Amino acid sequence: xxxxxxxxxxxAARVGRGGQRLAAWAFLLPALAYIVLFFGYPLVNNxxxxxxxxxxRSFYTGEAPFVGLDNYVAVLGDPxxxxxxxxxxxxxxxxIFFQFTIGLAxxxxxxxxxxxxxxxxxxxxxxxxxxxxxxxxxxRWMLDQDHGVINAALxxxxxxxxxxxWLTDPGWALPAVIIVNIWIGIPFNLVILHGGLRAIPSxxxxxxxxxxxxxxxRFRHVTWPLLRPVTAVVLMLGLVYTIKVFDVIMVVTxxxxxxxxxxxxxxxxxxxxxxxxxxxxxxxxxxxxxxVATVFGLLYLRSARASMREEQR
Amino acid sequence: xxxxxxxxxxxxxxxVLLFPLYWMVNASLQPAGSLLKPNPDWLPVDGTLDGxxxxxxxxxxxxxxxxxxxxxxxxxxxxxxxxxxxxxxxxRIRGVQAFVFALLIVQMVPGPVMANSLYTLFSEFSLxxxxxxxxxxxxxxTIPFAVLVLRAFMLSIPRELxxxxxxxxxxxxxxxxxxxxxxxxxAMVTAGLFSxxxxxxxxxxxxxxxxxxxxxxxxxGIYRFIGNQSADWxxxxxxxxxxxxxxxxxxxxxxxxxxxxxxxGALKD
Numbered sequence: 001x002x003x004x005x006x007x008x009x010x011x012a013a014r015v016g017r018g019g020q021r022l023a024a025w026a027f028l029l030p031a032l033a034y035i036v037l038f039f040g041y042p043l044v045n046n047x048x049x050x051x052x053x054x055x056x057r058s059f060y061t062g063e064a065p066f067v068g069l070d071n072y073v074a075v076l077g078d079p080x081x082x083x084x085x086x087x088x089x090x091x092x093x094x095x096i097f098f099q100f101t102i103g104l105a106x107x108x109x110x111x112x113x114x115x116x117x118x119x120x121x122x123x124x125x126x127x128x129x130x131x132x133x134x135x136x137x138x139x140r141w142m143l144d145q146d147h148g149v150i151n152a153a154l155x156x157x158x159x160x161x162x163x164x165x166w167l168t169d170p171g172w173a174l175p176a177v178i179i180v181n182i183w184i185g186i187p188f189n190l191v192i193l194h195g196g197l198r199a200i201p202s203x204x205x206x207x208x209x210x211x212x213x214x215x216x217x218r219f220r221h222v223t224w225p226l227l228r229p230v231t232a233v234v235l236m237l238g239l240v241y242t243i244k245v246f247d248v249i250m251v252v253t254x255x256x257x258x259x260x261x262x263x264x265x266x267x268x269x270x271x272x273x274x275x276x277x278x279x280x281x282x283x284x285x286x287x288x289x290x291x292v293a294t295v296f297g298l299l300y301l302r303s304a305r306a307s308m309r310e311e312q313r
Numbered sequence: 314x315x316x317x318x319x320x321x322x323x324x325x326x327x328x329v330l331l332f333p334l335y336w337m338v339n340a341s342l343q344p345a346g347s348l349l350k351p352n353p354d355w356l357p358v359d360g361t362l363d364g365x366x367x368x369x370x371x372x373x374x375x376x377x378x379x380x381x382x383x384x385x386x387x388x389x390x391x392x393x394x395x396x397x398x399x400x401x402x403x404x405r406i407r408g409v410q411a412f413v414f415a416l417l418i419v420q421m422v423p424g425p426v427m428a429n430s431l432y433t434l435f436s437e438f439s440l441x442x443x444x445x446x447x448x449x450x451x452x453x454x455t456i457p458f459a460v461l462v463l464r465a466f467m468l469s470i471p472r473e474l475x476x477x478x479x480x481x482x483x484x485x486x487x488x489x490x491x492x493x494x495x496x497x498x499x500a501m502v503t504a505g506l507f508s509x510x511x512x513x514x515x516x517x518x519x520x521x522x523x524x525x526x527x528x529x530x531x532x533x534g535i536y537r538f539i540g541n542q543s544a545d546w547x548x549x550x551x552x553x554x555x556x557x558x559x560x561x562x563x564x565x566x567x568x569x570x571x572x573x574x575x576x577x578g579a580l581k582d
Contacts, residue, residue, distance in 0.1 A: 020404050020405060020406075020485075021404075021405075021406055023400075023404060023485035024400040024404035024405075024406040025400075025406070026485075027396035027397060027399055027400035027404070027485070027489070028397050028400040028401070028406075028412070030393045030396065030397065031393050031394065031396070031397035031456065031460060032397075032412075034393055034452070034456060035415065035416075035419065035456075035457075038431070038449065038450075038452070038453050039419045039422065039427075039453065041430070041434065042426065042427055042429075042430030042431060043422065043426070043430070045430040045433065045434070046426050046429055046430045049429065049430070049433070106326065109319075109322070109323070109326070110323065112319065114316040114319040114320050114323070115316060115317065115320045116320050116323065116324070117319070117320070117323060120320075120323040120324065120326070120327050122564065122568050122571075122572070123327050123331065124326075124327060124330055124331070125564060125568075125571060125572075126331065126334060126560065126561065126564060127330065127331070127333070127334070129510060129560035129561075129563070129564055129571065130334075130514075130557050130560050131513060131514030131516070131531075131532055131556055131557070131560070132514060132516065133514070133516050133532040133535050133536060133556070134337075134514075134535065134553045134556050134557050135333070137535055137539055137549060137550065137553045138333050138336065138337040138550065138553060139333060140539065141336075141337075141340060141546055141549070141550060142333060142336055146349075146351070147348060147349055147350075147351075147546075149336055149353050152351075152352055152353050183330070183333070186330065191572060240421050243423070244423035244424060244425075246423075246424055246425065246516070246517055247516040247517065247532075250516070250536070251516075251535075251536060251539070265423055265424070265425055268423070268425040268426070268429070269425045269428070269517075269521075272425070272428075272429050272432075273428075273432075273520075273521055279429060279432075279433070282425070282429055283426075283429050283430075285425075286423065286425050286426035286429055287426070289423040289425070289426065290422060290423065290426055293422065293423055294418070294421065296421070297417070297418055297421040300417075300421075301414065301417060301418075
């Protein structure tokens, strides 16, 4: 029986595999075409734009003379460049540090089951699901110098005697947008870290408890090491997302006052669209951002690759 | 007993963290004048719906525009992402890893870069100020995410199922349409939900790819509303409340899918 079938089977299998490959590409084609058109083209086009003198007139005349690296030289030489880089770094590091620590504390807190824990935890997701423009608008109102509830509350509890000019003073504006961004990012950290905590076998905690470990020791020697892979993913994703935050800053401060909250993202936008219409320079800043995001993106992939290999098995 | 203490502490945490949302609702119900008092009213005692009336009359059209764009984005995203996820999860082809990596990387491209280039692309094809343009632009964020979430789910469909159908003579399309799609319903809800929320909340594409002379989504409506010198805060915040409704509704009726989406998009590669 095997003797008569043996020569046929490989051939049939080969045809089947070929057909499957064809079918697979057919199913993949729309997505492939979309990615090439809406990611491939923009990325290439952005590089080309950054090497040209692109202005409003270019859209009508179709002429955008090649200027080499002039846009990059102009951008790097702009005094705003240093400001934007510094603001981006401070904004990103401070946001992530507090989002993560508060998110982790809450995840640990909600990890023990108690009445209503699930409901309360899912309610905390709400700030993350709201449109960023909505959150920005609400905070802008809360941080208002004269009529905002934050200043009213600080006054009521005696923490401040005069109103704090959160959004109008260059020294306060960056801390203000960071506070808003921390608030927005807590739920994401909470949910992912909570998922990671749930995956830690409870027997480990029981064993640690039997050995007389305190709550802190259980966290330090069981939770923290076992949560490390999830921690890496949360931090890398947080980094990649936070570096390019746009909506929050635009709505709360618009990059002001006096560029105190200008980051690379808002600056790239303003160069291109807000008054200047220096699309070439906007593209140059954008490409610098792509470069930075790619570096962190690759780091993220490295930390995520382990879990991907698991999945392939 | 300590369990109830935990509940009390948990409620306190929720009250503190959700206070901004309470404050938004509270302010949206206050008469415009009382918002300017030095000491704010903590409860909307003299509540009025004036803010909502004014919000609806000036922002109602923007809400409809956002609804149309978000619905369109869900349709386009799922139509493109479903077959791709099926191919990547169930059919054996080379280059799957490379494609998945590409999807992860493109999600990291900063928005202004996309907006910059799409603006020039769209102005050439007169897609500025169009629903189609916004749907296609918003899909840049939703399609990679949807493919990843759907693929992660489809990897868990036992291969015997589609293979049995193949043996019975069903073509790949048939297997996809009558087996894979129905089984993947929950993952489709998750991907669709996030596509909707993203497109509804999108601000960058909405503000760069519209001029204000045609359609204008609600996020831009709120932004320009605030930029307006005489910002009428109770109407602004009433608009903000209305713009929050989809998120709130989805959280209540589809909480399970929301959590699946947050974790699925981040961790399942």
